Amino acid sequence: MDPVSASASHQSSLRFALRRLSAIKLGIGRSPSGSLGLSTKAVTMSTPSTNPQRAPWRDLLDSHLKQTSGYEFTIATIGYNAQQRPVPRLRTCGCRGFFPELELHPKGQDAMDEQVEGGGNPPIFESDMLSFTTDARMDKLTQLESSGHAIEAVFWLKGLMTQWRIKGTAYAIGNPGGENEQEEKISRNEIRKALRVKGDADTDIAKWTWENAVTKYFANHSPVARGSFQNPRPGQPRSLTPSQPGLKLGQKVLDLHDPIARANFRVVVIRPEEVERLDLNDQENCKRWNWTLMDGVDGSRWNEIEVWP
Numbered sequence: 001m002d003p004v005s006a007s008a009s010h011q012s013s014l015r016f017a018l019r020r021l022s023a024i025k026l027g028i029g030r031s032p033s034g035s036l037g038l039s040t041k042a043v044t045m046s047t048p049s050t051n052p053q054r055a056p057w058r059d060l061l062d063s064h065l066k067q068t069s070g071y072e073f074t075i076a077t078i079g080y081n082a083q084q085r086p087v088p089r090l091r092t093c094g095c096r097g098f099f100p101e102l103e104l105h106p107k108g109q110d111a112m113d114e115q116v117e118g119g120g121n122p123p124i125f126e127s128d129m130l131s132f133t134t135d136a137r138m139d140k141l142t143q144l145e146s147s148g149h150a151i152e153a154v155f156w157l158k159g160l161m162t163q164w165r166i167k168g169t170a171y172a173i174g175n176p177g178g179e180n181e182q183e184e185k186i187s188r189n190e191i192r193k194a195l196r197v198k199g200d201a202d203t204d205i206a207k208w209t210w211e212n213a214v215t216k217y218f219a220n221h222s223p224v225a226r227g228s229f230q231n232p233r234p235g236q237p238r239s240l241t242p243s244q245p246g247l248k249l250g251q252k253v254l255d256l257h258d259p260i261a262r263a264n265f266r267v268v269v270i271r272p273e274e275v276e277r278l279d280l281n282d283q284e285n286c287k288r289w290n291w292t293l294m295d296g297v298d299g300s301r302w303n304e305i306e307v308w309p
């Protein structure tokens with residue numbers, strides 16, 4: 001390690017130690033499970049990742065996405081066919097950026113300001129985890145739960161002649177039952193491990209809630225897109241009458257806490273373990289890089305290797 005990065009790394013370790021210290025002063029203690037948990041009931045966030053470093057590929061992918069207008073990614077999960085054999089399942093989804101730093105459109109922010117105390121969470125966390133939203137009644141969530149949460153996401157960014165593949169595990173949050181629901185509890189715990197505190201924001205940790213994080217994603221949808229979470233059950237024959245009378249197409253939802261839509265709305269967060277960038281800009285000298293997470297889930301150590309394309 002060169003002296004500059006050694007000193008930067010030393011400083012960030014120091015910053016982290018100071019943050020831990022002030023978190024302890026704020027009343028954060030070790031829970032019986034060994035994880036750091038906040039002591040009051042009202043507070044829902046415990047201290048996240050111990051690693052303040054971004055993954056080495058993160059800012060490049062972020063800048064590629066920012067240079068691309070209107071991108072989707074393909075999401076692969078593992079399903080099981082009628083013979084119970086594992087089969088790939090793929091679909092297009094809208095990428096919602098790195099969790100939880102969603103950039104809200106102005107109308108979404110207005111809705112948050114009007115309907116959520118303080119206008120939402122303080123902007124204290126960042127991560128290397130990509131996110132998308134989905135309907136809990138769609139197949140992908142059951143597939144994640146029955147396959148160890150395995151996922152792969154792929155972007156083809158034609159303007160940049162670059163393919164990005166992100167492999168890892170994914171977890172859905174947003175069940176209105178909160179941590180009383182086992183899957184929600186698992187998801188929050190797994191996502192928490194890979195969150196990083198930004199800057200010196202310790203005093204705000206107590207104000208951050210999972211509920212507000214999910215509500216922000218809901219607010220980022222237009223009223224008609226929010227209404228799609230009140231559609232009849234996706235994948236059911238159209239000839240079947242929906243069991244609930246409130247379920248129909250084309251509804252508009254203005255209430256960010258609408259009980260029917262929110263019962264179905266989920267944010268899926270992808271925790272990357274392996275990332276690959278394929279650069280096809282120079283046909284005679286295509287390039288490919290691979291990053292593998294070597295140590296833990298918190299992005300602490302990525303091994304970078306350039307491979308033959």
Ligand SMILES: Cc1cc2nc3c(=O)[nH]c(=O)nc-3n(C[C@H](O)[C@H](O)[C@H](O)COP(=O)(O)O)c2cc1C
Binds near residue numbers: 072092094132133141
């Ligand atoms: C352009 C485009 C964007 C889409 N975005 C999403 C999305 O963000 N989330 C989602 O769950 N489905 C999205 N879909 C629908 C999915 O491709 C898929 O039909 C749906 O999620 C059901 O898949 P599943 O039953 O395998 O879970 C999108 C489809 C298209 C064509």
